[in-house]
Each structure stands twice: as structure tokens, then as C-alpha cells.
Amino acid sequence: MTASRIAQGGTAIDRSQPIRFSFDGSTVEGFAGDTIASALLANDVAVVGRSFKYHRPRGIWGAGVEEPNALVDIGGERATPNTRATTEPAREGLEARSVNATPSALTDRNAFLDRFARFIPAAFYYKTFMWPDWHMFEPRIRAMAGLGKVDAGWTSPGTADQINHHCDVLVVGAGPAGLAAARLAAGAGLSVTLIDDQQRAGGSLGHRTGEIDGKPASVWAEETVAALAASGHLILPSTTAFGIYDHNLVGLNQRHFDGRPDTLWRVRPRRIVLATGAIERPLPFANNDLPGILSADAGLSYLRRHAVLAGRRIVVATNNDSAYEVAQAVAEAGADVTLVDIRREGTPTAPAKVRVIKGRALASASGKLRVEAVTLDDGSRFDADCVLVSGGWTPTIHLFCQAKGKLAWSEARAAFLPGDPVDGIAVAGAAAGAVSLSEVFAGCENAVAAPGQAKVAMPRSTGAEATGGISAAWPKPGSKGRIWIDYQNDVTVKDVELAARENFISVEHLKRYTTLGMATDQGKTSNLPGLALMAGITGRTVPEVGTTTYRPPFTPVPLASFAGARAGALMAPVRRLPLEGAHRESGAVFQEYGGWLRPAHYGGRDADADRAIQDEALRARQSVALFDGSTLGKIEVIGPQADAFVDFLYYNTMSTLKPGRCRYGFMLSENGVVFDDGVLVRLDEHRFVVSCSSSHVSAVHARLEEWRQDRFGRDAVYIHNATSEMATLTVSGPNARKLIETLDLRLSLDEADLPHMAVGHGSYGGDEVRIARVSFTGDRSYEISIRADRAEPLWAHLREAGKAFDAVLIGLEALMILRAEKGFIVIGKDTDGTTLPHDLGSEGPRTKRQTEYVGRRSLFTDEASRNNRLQLVGLTVPSGEAPLPTGAHGIKRGNGRLHSQGFVTSSYLSPALGRPIALGLIERGAARHGETIEIQHLGKISSATIAAPCAFDPAGDRLHA
């Protein structure tokens, strides 16, 4: 036994609640309040994982979020890979596995890789597996790469809550600085939210000694938190501020330990206090990655919080004062302690029972699977089963830097400290470089509010205080042995030297080349030593080398937190028809079209779908079809300048339209491209209805609003999107009028009163209805618009009365066939981002209109006037052949190569014509009707003949039949 649980103490553990869990298949015993790491340490499990590249044995280094080594995969239904053992509570029955190790951390079979380490330098994989083809090697290398494994047994814990929160002051970190700042802010009458990533507040006060306002520091911490909570301030334990985003939005991830998924908080505080503390650094010596070598502060934390003594023969290696308290504590707990301080002078008083060696540094550690001995730089060697290391403190300034804060180098503290303040953000405590409690509290005074605003006195440190003496001990170039800089990514001093030799001396290049500072710990312990070494190699100062960019998240955040409720059906919610229930009763098969869930066809699932669609399209031509067109845009344009407005918005002149009539037209973008097509209805002198494409309604509406506000003015026109207020039921076919007559809609259906492209008003069941003679099928059609909530009886009536006419319900797929038979286009399908109106055969307004309209000037450019533009055509295939594939290219031959001369945009089998039909955009197509061209698809060449777009009833007789 070396590491062990001692009989007394442990502020975090409850000895009355023993627990058992498994690690790599072995049973580990602990107490409630243990982390996985503290329990492993108490059970003397030294090797807890294997390193990323060389599969070196690695042990626990830290006691918090900075942990680079002790990553574990948690198994079971809430399986989570790459969890830090140092922050994960141990619980009864938990299954933990080491990462990157097979079969276990202790007996990893890839450990042999370490013997080949000198053949696997930085960038080895990039450089070596180039020839003949990286993809040959990729699968095996990928299988070896990475850390934890995703567990297929994972089940969703449900939807993560996302909470938006506002407060006056958000304090990040509940150590001495955070508590003092929160207390001050509360005293000034501000609303405070105090968060900490630990389950218990107090930060370093939980394991470092001190006295505040005459009380033990940990008691003061508990009382302060209780007082804040009692006055209604929000305290969030187990919560990490992972990012500060634009305008000081702070992202928090809150853990729960009861099976619930984490909670994501989006906080908009008026002021942020970052009291995020500091993280202890390693010291450079050969084999400084051996299990049993821990951060000194972590060693103290395990002792005081979990009653775990990390070794029996402990060497404390330091370059600063903070390790002296650690040495004293582990000695008092019964360990044999040697303290090695690189400083010869200016050191604190030697603690009792501790052997102190001054002016010496560790040169190397040795041992097979854990540290067994250390050698000093004078060659002296002695046994040790644990080394507690303090290489100084790196302030946790990630959030400050994310908020674009600039850093200032402090030679005295051997660290980057926050520089010029950022609006709305204060940094306090160890994160700002403070060491003693007096320093911490003094720095908090102005962090929260205007001076003098606070009504409570500052806390006072009344006991012995920590001192901040340090002498920098950065890794040195040319050092002997393998000195690890980044434990998680297996980056050594030699790797950084190699990067420098190959001129990757910029800190960002160094990171990418060696992977220093990447992966789950993001270099919390390694970044500063790495860039200090680069400074040493290249003869620059540390601030000249600078730091890499700090990006969120500070610690990993589950994707479930970011997703929240936006998953499954709520990922992109569909809009639903008012008559969806009725369609379901009719056996509709639904699909999403432009955000709407609409009937694709009625009956005929899977293999029978095509037959059902063909049947609907055929019967629609024979008698009468019923179609739900409720999604069609209905945007009202009202006002004294409504006619001038629609003239400007449409390519076609619309002001000449008479009230009660409709006209088909295009809307263009300013670059001349056709943006939407549809029918404009003029209800009266000053009132129009823009009937735009279903999937385009919000875009058209936004466009109308933009021109209204920017060009016409609020008093000139008013725009109202009434699309979802009304359902539109379409009756189409040779017997459409006979079916409508049975409804008694209280209006004349005579040709003189309601001709094609006219609109009339009637009523049904006491509700006003609007009937438009507009056709998407080429057959006589009536579009009946009625209040959406009263549409159901009318739809039922139509279906019932339709039985006498063998009426057919048609879905969108059959309608697409009927449209294509007539050569009616769908914008975005039969057109693309280059199609101009004259490419579609609409030349009139371009040549004749004298008034201004959107996109006008763009129709007269060289590009718009090019004589080889792609133009809308129909394409026919020899009888007996299958429909052309949509997207197939029309080709021409030249210089021994094939060149595209356009493509197929829509292609169907027409049941009415008994042959395939197609639409396409073909070079100069309008002038080439009758010409046969070659079509290529997936290497196969067939032929098609160019025709007019309209294949069915070209004379249009059926509109009036």
C-alpha cells in the first residue's frame, strides 16, 4: 500500500455511506462524497489510463477540471465517454472504464508503442503515411486514435432544459473572491447569481487553511452561501460557465446527479465577476508523467476533502511558496516528506517534520508502472512512492479572453494576468493574480459596483496568509530525458524543439503541429509551459510568443444541452393544414413540402404509391378532382398606392387589372432572376391579394414589407399575410362546375359573371367565401377560400356531393403531374438562380413596359441579352421509353468532348397522354422545337425531342369546357 484512506477527517465524504463501483472490471470501494478519482486513489489504483499516442501508463494528476490523464468512459444507459474522474462523483454501481487502453489501463496491449516513441515524433502520421495514399492507412490509424469510446447502449435521458436568465451580477466561481464579490453585490441591493463547478461552494477554502472575520475560512464560506440563498439570490452548484459570447451572454451548463440531463443556462447579466481561480502547473523533469506524480494542491485537496493520503514516502517538488502548506499537511498525516525547492533563498519557514532541500530541482523520476524513485539535479537519488508537484499557478482567464480581454504578462507571478478591463466584466481573486486572502478581498472591492455603493463591510483575513513567492521554472531546451509538457496529447520538450526546428514557431502553428493544448483538457496545465519553452528555444520572451486563442467551451458540454428540445419532430417543426384530420381519414400519405405537411397522395403506400399517384392524375382529367390548396399564399396589399406598389413589385403590369379579376405574373429579384410566380387578385380599387407559392410565403411577405417601408412609406400601402387565416379548397376538372352548383354558394357561376381568371364572392353555411377561377391543372377550376376553422363542413360536403361525379382526392404528387402536362413551371425546380423571365417565354413586359419594376435594369445587361441562354422547353422521348431522369443533361459534341446544353428539370409519366413528359432548360430551346438532342445521365446517352412546354391541351379548350 502506498496511497491510502486515513482514519480521520475528510470534509467531503460521508463514512456512514459506503459505496462500490467498478473500474476496468475491478471493484472499487469508497464513500458517498468521493469522486471516482478520490476513490481510485484511496484504493491505491495508480494507473488509471493510457496516453493518447504512446500508450504510456498515466495516473491521476489533479483534482478538478484541469485533469489531463484520468479520463474514464462511464458505461450503462447514461454512458458518457471521456469523463474526468476528478469531477465525476462516485456512485453505487457505476461502471467506469479507462480510455485508450485494451483490455485495461494496467495491462494495455498497445503499451509497446512507447518503446518506438523516438520513431513517432510530432506530426509522424502526417509525414509518414503520405505514400502511396493516406486512405490506405487511415482505417487502422483511426482505430488507434482517439480517447474514449461511444457506447451503443446509451439511451437519451430526455430533453435537456434550457433556461434564459437575467440578473444584475453573475459571479463565476464561489471561492473566496467569488463569495466576497457576491456578498458585496447583494449588500448593494443587486440581484446576484453565484455559480461554481463544484458541488460545494468555497473553492480553495475547502482545503486551504485560513481565517476570515475570525472564523475558519470554510465556515465563513458556508455561512456566506447560506446568507445569500436566504436573501433570494440564485446559487447554482455543479455549474460551469463554459463560454462568454457576444454582448456578454454567458453560457452555463448545470449538472444534476439524479439521472436528469444537464441544464443549459443562457444568462444576460448586467455585470460579470470572474472569480475562476488558478490552476497549478507541473514542473519539467524526465518522466514527469509517471503515475504517482500529482499536483501538490490536488494532493492537499484529496487529503483534506477525502481523507486520502497520496503516498507514504512523498517528495514535494516546488518553485513557489504554495507547496509548503501541502508538505506540512501530508507530513502531519503521517507521510515521510522531503520538500525540494528550486529556490536557494527567500523561501518560507521549513514546516515541522519535513526535510527541506533548497536550490535543487528534480532531474528525473523513475519507476515501471508508477513512480519509485527520484533523482535530483545534483545526482542524488532517493526512493519515493509519490511526488507532489507545484510549478506555479496559471490564472484561469479563459472566459476573460473569450470576451476579447487582452492579457498582461507578470514576471513577478510568472503568469499572464487580465490586462485592460473589458466592459461589464471584472476579474477577481486568483484569476487576477491574487495570492493571499487580503489581496483577494482588496481586489474584490471594485469588482462589483461603484465605490461606496456597497452597504456591507469587506471580509477580513484574520489568520496566517499564503505568500506568493515564486521563481519561474520553465522547461528548458536541450534537457535530458523525456520531459512531458502536455500529458493528454503526449507532447514532450523534444516535440516542441522539433516544431521550432521546422519553423512552426508561431504559437498557433505549434499547437496544430504538435497538438499541444488540444483535446478534452485544452491544455489547462500545459499551454503556459509549452509556450514558455518555445520562448526559450527561439530567444523570445513569453509575452512575445503569446497565447493561443481561447475558445468556448471551457470544459466539454453535452450536445444534448445545446440541442434542448430541438430534436426529433421539434428539430424543424412542420406547419399543418387545418384539414389534416380529414385527410388522414381519407387515407392520405403525408410528406413535407416547403415546411408544410401535406397529402402526397391518398392511399397506396410504398410500392403502390406510384400507381395511386397515376390513378389520381388520370381520374382528375376524367371528371373532377378535389385538392387542398390551403398553403397557397394569401398576402393582402391594401392602400391608396396599392396599384403602384404591385406594379413595382411585379414584372407584369398589374395596375390595369380590373377589380374582380386575376392575373398571372412573375416577381423578380433585383438581379432579374425569377423569384416567384403566382396569381394576383384585385378585390377592389385599393386591395390586392398576392397568391404566391406555398413555400415562398414568408420570403415574399418580407420582400413586400421591405419595399413598402423603404420605398413607398407606411401610409401608402398596408400589407397583411392572411395565408393561414383561410383554407383554400380547389375543385378542378370537366365536371367542376356541376359539382360546385350542388353547393349553393350564393353566387352566379355563369361564364359572363365568373369567367376564367375572375373572382367572385358568395357564402357557405353563413360564412363568406371567395371563389377564384384560377387553374393549376389546365382544366376548369374553382378555388374556394373560406375561414380555416369553418373549412371542414365544406370539404365534407364536396366529398359527399363528389361521389355522384366519381370525384377523386388528389395529393401534391398528382398535381405536379397535371402542372407539368400543361407546362406550368415550379420556381426553383424548373428555374434556377440564373433564370430570367424571358427565358421562360415571358418577353412582353421586358420589351414593352415603360415603368419601373424590381429587377428591370438587370434584364438589359449583356448577360441577359446573350443569344444562347437556357430556355424553357418540353422534352419528348420515343414511344415505349421510360421518363427522362430529372437532372439529366442535354449534350452537344465538340472538340471530341461532351458539353452540356441544359438539363431536364421535371419528368413524369403522364397517364392522360399515356407517355412520358418532361420540362427542361435547354440552350436556345425556344427556337429549336422539333429538334432531337442527345441526353446524358450517369454515362448513358439517350435522345429526346425538343417541344413546346405544354404537352396537354395546348389550345386551352378545357379551361372553358
Place this chain on the structure above:
Amino acid sequence: MQLFPCPFCGPRDETEFHYGGDAGNVRPDGADVPIDRWANYLYLRGNPKGAAREIWVHMTCGEFFVMERDTLSHKVLSSAELGGEHTI
């Protein structure tokens, strides 16, 4: 996430807004506008580093407005209704 001040609704999350283009990009009317002038209107953007005047639309209330902001610091300097009656 940035907070943009709609002149009508006050500060709202940036996700509620759409960008509408550079402010002051006046549309030249007519079929005979010089092609360079038209191309500038369609495509040429200042893309300033620093203070920028832009048109934005608050999708939830539908109003287009002028916002001045700093493209580097993301500070919002002002926002005003088109025509300039409401200002924040």
C-alpha cells in the same frame, strides 16, 4: 449572441433579426441606368472594419430600421426607424 435594439421593441436576441444590406445604398431607377452604377447598387459593398450603417429587419415585428454598429467590437452605436422618428 448579440443584442440588437429594435426601435420599436427594444433589445432582442440577434436570432430575431435579418440583415437587410448597407444603409444608404440608393436604388437607381430606370432601364438606362449606367451599368456600372447598377452593378455597384447590386453588388458593391463597403465591408468596413469598424463603424457601419446597416439596414436590419426585426422579423418578429416586421420593421426595417437603420442600425449603426462596430463590425470589429460588435458594439451597437445606434438604431433608428427608417425616416428617423424612433431612435434608440
